[in-house]
Every structure is written in structure tokens, then in C-alpha cells.
Amino acid sequence: MRFLKGHGTENDFVILPDPEGEVDVSAALVAKICDRRAGLGADGVLRVVRTKQCPEVADQASAAEWFMDYHNADGSMAEMCGNGARVFARYLIDAKLVDPTGFAVATRGGVRKIHVEPNGDITVDMGKPVVYGQSTATVSGQEYTGLHVDMGNPHLACAIGDPVVQLDLSYQPGFDTAVFPAGVNIELFNPVGVSRAVMRVYERGVGETRSCGTGTVATAVAAAALSGESTGTWTVEVPGGTVTVILEEKTSYLSGPAVIVASGELMLAE
Numbered sequence: 001m002r003f004l005k006g007h008g009t010e011n012d013f014v015i016l017p018d019p020e021g022e023v024d025v026s027a028a029l030v031a032k033i034c035d036r037r038a039g040l041g042a043d044g045v046l047r048v049v050r051t052k053q054c055p056e057v058a059d060q061a062s063a064a065e066w067f068m069d070y071h072n073a074d075g076s077m078a079e080m081c082g083n084g085a086r087v088f089a090r091y092l093i094d095a096k097l098v099d100p101t102g103f104a105v106a107t108r109g110g111v112r113k114i115h116v117e118p119n120g121d122i123t124v125d126m127g128k129p130v131v132y133g134q135s136t137a138t139v140s141g142q143e144y145t146g147l148h149v150d151m152g153n154p155h156l157a158c159a160i161g162d163p164v165v166q167l168d169l170s171y172q173p174g175f176d177t178a179v180f181p182a183g184v185n186i187e188l189f190n191p192v193g194v195s196r197a198v199m200r201v202y203e204r205g206v207g208e209t210r211s212c213g214t215g216t217v218a219t220a221v222a223a224a225a226l227s228g229e230s231t232g233t234w235t236v237e238v239p240g241g242t243v244t245v246i247l248e249e250k251t252s253y254l255s256g257p258a259v260i261v262a263s264g265e266l267m268l269a270e
């Protein structure tokens with residue numbers, strides 16, 4: 001099976017081209033591929049498949065030819081992945097499978113429009129964040145309050161007083177399973193002024209990652225809410241780099257670098 005490897009601000013993915021939907025991407029296979037010692041190593045798998053081949057998203061086929069079939073490193077599936085969408089778009093452009101001047105990708109969270117910036121960065125229209133109430137996360141016995149934001153997938157973005165660099169995110173933070181029955185991605189951030197935040201994340205189905213696109217948008221929403229705002233442009237610094245988030249009345253945008261770093265033949269089998 002052919003594969004490619006890419007990342008967006010060091011949120012890294014194995015890409016599996018499967019245009020006609022012939023590959024059974026089981027949870028066990030995904031976990032093996034993502035294993036950083038016995039496999040290729042990645043935060044997730046992006047299967048590239050024609051939307052019309054997948055009944056679960058076939059209603060998006062007229063708007064987006066390609067479906068980003070996203071899987072977390074533990075084999076679970078998620079509705080949306082912001083950095084994954086940017087890397088997926090980079091693959092489609094490099095492989096000449098889309099018109100780079102304007103295209104969209106299908107995801108479990110709905111159609112996402114893609115725009116290529118003059119400097120090569122890739123911007124995804126992430127849709128309108130849905131903001132719920134507050135909830136709490138517990139890290140090393142310390143409870144932090146955050147905002148429940150739905151980006152297609154669930155997030156809890158917590159502004160914290162401690163420097164994020166000091167946090168121990170080697171364990172799953174505690175969260176309210178009544179609020180998040182399907183799990184949650186937990187962002188911990190320090191606001192810096194009125195348009196910048198420094199963020200770390202513990203992703204559902206993965207663990208700590210060096211970036212999370214949907215998480216940076218959730219963080220911008222929570223950071224803006226601290227000063228009573230719901231729109232604006234935010235720079236979000238993550239361990240793997242920097243992205244830009246634009247919050248508008250009707251939608252949000254995530255922008256940053258996305259690169260393909262390798263390709264080859266996968267010899268793993270389930």
C-alpha cells in the first residue's frame with residue numbers, strides 16, 4: 001500500500017491514497033501505522049477517498065470530490081481535523097487531483113473550503129464554532145475552568161494562570177464525562193495581549209500533540225470570550241509552530257503551513 005507522510009505545525013499524519021475506497025482501514029491497522037516504534041509513527045491517518053464511494057458522506061459529493069477519512073492514532077474516528085485538512089489539501093494539490101484556485105474537502109463534520117495563500121500556507125474555512133457553557137479539566141490535581149466549543153469535534157479550551165510549558169500532559173487530564181460522553185480534546189492556553197495565545201493540547205484518541213487545528217480555533221474563541229469578543233484575528237503558538245485563526249460572525253478560518261515530507265510503500269498488514 002502506498003503512503004505519504006506530512007505534517008501541519010508538527011501535527012503529523014500518514015496519508016493513504018485509496019481513490020476508489022478499496023482499503024479496509026481498521027482501527028487495528030491505524031494503530032499499527034501510527035505506532036512510533038513498530039510503525040511509521042503519526043498522530044493520525046488520512047485516507048484519501050472519492051466522496052461518492054463513502055455512503056456516510058455521499059451527500060457531500062457534489063460539493064467536494066475528495067473525502068478526508070480521518071482516524072486518530074488509537075484507531076478511533078473523529079468528525080474533523082483542522083491540521084489534517086490542511087495536509088490533506090497539500091496532498092491533493094501536489095498530486096494534481098484538484099484545481100488549487102478553489103476546492104473543498106468532505107469531512108465527517110461537513111464540507112470545508114480550502115484556500116491557498118500566496119506564501120503557500122493553506123487556509124481552511126472551519127465553519128462557525130458552536131459555543132456551549134463552561135466545564136472543567138483536571139491536570140496534575142489542579143482544576144482549570146474552560147469553554148466547551150464544538151468545531152465539529154468537541155473541545156474544552158481553558159485559559160490558565162500557570163505557564164503552559166510547566167504542565168505535565170503525559171497523562172489524560174480529567175474531564176466531566178456527563179458533558180463529554182464521547183471524550184474531548186483539551187486545550188490549555190495562556191493569553192498574551194489581545195490577539196495572541198500560547199497553547200498546549202491533549203487530543204482525544206492521541207495524547208499530547210504538537211498542534212491541533214480545531215483546538216487552536218477553540219482556543220481563539222475562548223481567548224476572545226475573555227474580553228467579551230467573538231470576532232478578531234488570533235495568532236496561536238503551539239509547540240510545533242504558529243497558526244493564524246480568524247473569527248468572523250458567520251465562520252472561522254485556520255491558516256498555516258502544511259508539508260509532505262516522505263512517500264513510500266507500507267508493508268504493515270492487520
Ligand SMILES: N[C@@H](CCC[C@H](N)C(=O)O)C(=O)O
Pocket residue numbers: 011072077078079080081082083084153154185203204205206209211212213214215
Ligand atoms: N489534530 C486535529 C484534531 C484531530 C481529532 C481529535 N483528536 C478528535 O478526536 O476530535 C486537528 O488539527 O484539528
